[in-house]
Amino acid sequence: MTDLSHRLVEQVVQVQRADGSPLAHTDVDVEQRRHAVAFGCTGFDAPGLPGDPALERLWLDLFDTATLPFYWGRHEPVRGEPRTEELLDLAHWFAERGVRLKGHPLAWHTLAPAWLAPLTTDEVEQALRARIRREVDAFRGLVTTWDAINEVVIMPVFDNEAALEGGGQPPSAITRLCRERGRVATVRLAFDEARAADPTATLLLNDFDMSTAFECLVEAVLEGGVQVDAIGLQSHMHQGWWGEEPTRAVLDRFARYGLPLHMTETTLLSGDLMPPEVDDLNDYQPEVWPSTPEGEARQAEELVRHYTTLMAHPAVEAVTYWGLTDAGAWLGAPAGLVRHDGTPKPAYDALRALVRDEWWHPRRTYRTDATGRLRLRGWRGEYSLRVEEAGGAAAATFVLGDDGVVVRPG
């Protein structure tokens, strides 16, 4: 039996009237609104999100945290003309629906703008610093979590190795920056600028490399005195589910640094797997890659076991699924929880049954005692409390897990 007890808390909640007097011997309705753990999804790659009411409902019924796209080359294809307004509209759409926001990524060698390439390394550094500060500043109060920098393990060598093998592009300007300045200096730069623009933001060091290389990088960055708020672990499992033991081993290895773990990019396929010999997932993009009935059954089972494994590990504070639907999925893979036609796959229903049912405190009526208190046991997170009184209903929200919860519905 999986132990999730660390995700639950039992607490006394003090309910008061607006004047501070206890609301004694009163029925109050309590209902969970959101998990403390972020159950996230990308909030951008599906056409019709927002716009398609059915898709919007599927998204909002399961997820509470959206990852927004800040790929520099797409965000600012023409220098000095960032698409800030467009993205602010999307951010507001989510925020108005109670969805927490995360930005991805502030610094990355891939999808860097073309206009960066001819700049000197000093100019690249200045441009990157300015862009990070600009994005974090513009979204302060909306986006609370950022992938400050992405895939630093390969950052200084990735393109160069491709070039050595006769591959296409010259190294990106960010590759060059990282190669010349070093990984730690590049990480520091990204964290410094993001921190300066929003000292309250949660800043991540995010990578797909689950090997010892990323451990060594984390140690390098921490030795370098960079304050990392969480370690971001990608897990695009296009070549098959990791399995429970290997997943726990990865979590244990990265939990050693005492930092929260965010599973930032989770995918499990509902169709054929990518062959194991493919090294760079980008190299495999078949013309058609259908979702199959057997694949969908497997995806549902693996997703439940995977999320259960993650929830069981105390270090995990966020899990983001990488793409609600197969429409627009990365590499055209059947990685979504919803099919191209908009119907949910078994994995959608299975994950929803976990996150909003099995791991959820449903609406329930409690009666306060003589001192206005009630004892509540539930999943850590945000709750609403509602009282029917003469003169109408009053409501408030509170966080279960905070010390000394006092609620004054109004």
Place this chain on the structure above:
Amino acid sequence: MTDLSHRLVEQVVQVQRADGSPLAHTDVDVEQRRHAVAFGCTGFDAPGLPGDPALERLWLDLFDTATLPFYWGRHEPVRGEPRTEELLDLAHWFAERGVRLKGHPLAWHTLAPAWLAPLTTDEVEQALRARIRREVDAFRGLVTTWDAINEVVIMPVFDNEAALEGGGQPPSAITRLCRERGRVATVRLAFDEARAADPTATLLLNDFDMSTAFECLVEAVLEGGVQVDAIGLQSHMHQGWWGEEPTRAVLDRFARYGLPLHMTETTLLSGDLMPPEVDDLNDYQPEVWPSTPEGEARQAEELVRHYTTLMAHPAVEAVTYWGLTDAGAWLGAPAGLVRHDGTPKPAYDALRALVRDEWWHPRRTYRTDATGRLRLRGWRGEYSLRVEEAGGAAAATFVLGDDGVVVRPG
């Protein structure tokens, strides 16, 4: 054409009499004695070294630097009874023949003594610190270069992963230390103790992992303020020669840190290669693994091209071949330059032709000018100078490459 010009130097050598007056218009014999680059080999794993005069001669005719074994478990199988005297004898044998000495390794998770396992982590740390200080102190003045620590990339996770897969041994005590304290703390410990015992020693961070992981570790260690004197790169090429371009790429990647590179463990086989799917080289040990004529031809060609590639890279300051003969070779592989029967393979002759002929300044007579000067162009390294005078010969050694070389034969 490979450019080795950075290995050569042209310099004025001032020859003086014992009283400081110039030795003008005199014939002097100049001869190279040793390269600045260390051409090394293990000095321990062949039976008959020392002892077998033919083998001794083969060793000394090619190599100038010996790696001595300080594997803790073998050096101190019974706690408090290190085999210091035995190893001192071997060290003196080499030193008396003008061979430079290197010690390998001071800290490593593999071949740790069995008596370490039951100790607490604090006790393990104290024992490791004391042992490093003891070894470096006992060999001060003899061993000038140390692998301060070996294979830190996998140190905290190697055994644990094996254990997870149901493998045999519990994690070694050094694994435990590294896992609990972190890689950088463990590296710092080893360097601190070795440095304290011999401030003049050249201390290496040595690894077999040529991936980005080791780059990240180097960055972690440098960010942690540990003074690394040289980066040690293993290259046991049991699965095939890396090739020139990949070798250059590895050298370029690790040269970025501005530190000398030591190729600490070089092997090329003269028989069948290990299959590419073998992950841990230790897992493949066939019963017989013969040296073959085709394999020997291939080994000779690859060895020449490999050493030439290394010499061409300005960051390389040492190249150690891992084992002169097939007798006692690691994994039983035909990795030696000499066959089991003691006859040299083509690779031996080919490497000797490079190191002691093509890249060598042979004995030659120069005539000093009116001020006792001669102009010498040669490979950086140690030279001898000999003068026949009335009353007998006088000789001296000097280093070509040092500033303002003044030689007073006596």
